[in-house]
Amino acid sequence: MPDLNFYGKVYEVVRLIPPGRVTSYGAIANYLGTRGSARMVGYAMQACGSANPPVPAHRVVNSAGLLTGKFHFGGDRMEQMLASEGVKVENNKVVDFKNLLWDPAMELDHD
């Protein structure tokens, strides 16, 4: 990948998330090598609106599978998109999160 900033790298990884799957901020940060920058991942999502192509930020949740960013999407839009991809959401959290979790460091960096 080209010389992308931290945000750019985050976008690249998030775009690799297959439909019907979800990942956590920490997983992405860990894949980028900066596990402590999990907050930056979410922070980058905030700026994902300017990214092109768009970033499926709705597939990114926190370590507990909680839709922390649903409020930023505006309403239940995040849940609707996830539901459309087959991801069940209940009480603002992903059902079978661990089963649907797509960890790039484990899926991509896999030998």
Add this chain to the structure above:
DNA sequence: TACTTGACAAAAG
């Protein structure tokens, strides 16, 4: 250059 801010995470109470 220094301070503030977070769509987080893990630990402690």
Add this chain to the structure above:
DNA sequence: CCTTTTGCCAAGT
């Protein structure tokens, strides 16, 4: 189980 505290790092001001 829920709330609070601490650590973390990059971007914006």
